[in-house]
Amino acid sequence: MSPTLDEIRRAPKVLLHDHLDGGLRAETIVDLARECGYDRLPTTDPGNLRQWFEEASDSGSLERYLETFDHTVGVMQTRESLVRVAAECAEDLAADGVVYAEVRFAPEQHTTTGLSLDQVVEAVLEGFRIGSEGRGIRVGTLLTAMRHMARSMEIAELAVRYRDVGVVGFDIAGAEAGYPPTRHLDAFEYLQRENAHFTIHAGEAFGLPSIWQAIQWCGADRLGHGVRIIDDISVAEDGTAKLGRLAAYVRDKRIPLEMCPTSNLQTGAAPSIAEHPIGLLRRLHFRVTVNTDNRLMSSTSSSMEFAKLVEAFGYDWDDLQWFTVNAMKSAFIPFDERLALINGVIKPGFAQLKWQP
């Protein structure tokens, strides 16, 4: 029997790629807009707003997808709003059965009414603390720098400054074409000298050169998306696959791929779930993980991403556990803490579902 959505919700899941400003509740956006006087929302009806985000994000272009964030970032400019959004994020993930999450956001986008970068980070950390308490979830924070801007060094320093109080790593995001990762080389070299962890959005809206730079020039620990690694793999008619040098390197080094299937359909990085490269990459034993990217824009959750994969590829509990253990192994928290979650929470949780669904 295939795992059902309800059963998947009860499985202990791990989420490595989720944007704080892409996961707000529609009701909260409407409340916050009213409170702060933000008057540019396309509608103030939460149901219509939820639908607007999903439709506006479904253009097949990453650039247009990113325009929708003006409205979420627009209402996240005060300490109170950041605490609330982060607390609700932790609550929503816990309610979906996520036991460990790394949630990212770009502090530089939340300073328009005068908050400092440090105040922004402290507000978000406080929100995660409040929302996680007593809910069986641990949330680590990733600080993102926007790739079209020039503040990555500052944000990298911020990530190092807050590394012992909840920030577990760094990332760059935003439009990919025209903004190669090497634009931020100084920040990545600084992080490496600091023994800090980072992931890079690469191979989503641009192909192999972006992935190659992220790994071989910048030293990324993980790839955000990385779907286009498929361009370096050829599959013969009998199903045998031949890996190019970059794809082989990514697989040999066990570089984690933070795959976000629904998001990729909306930005045009994949044509359908059934044709999504995740099927082949899982079969070839790349270190694949399953993620949400932006739960609001994609109207999704960790459980729903898994359910879609079960439907498209016929995955069973062993497959779902494999993705989950992959993700936990790839997290940016210390090794002993990852192991404790794998052996103490993930394996027992899946065992229970496998034997008593």
Ligand SMILES: O=c1[nH]cnc2c1ncn2[C@H]1C[C@H](O)[C@@H](CO)O1
């Ligand atoms: O999938 C994505 N690719 C590139 N950038 C993204 C993606 N999803 C969200 N972002 C951007 C928009 C947000 O404002 C920013 C920080 O979370 O990251």
Ligand SMILES: [Zn+2]
């Ligand atoms: Zn992303």
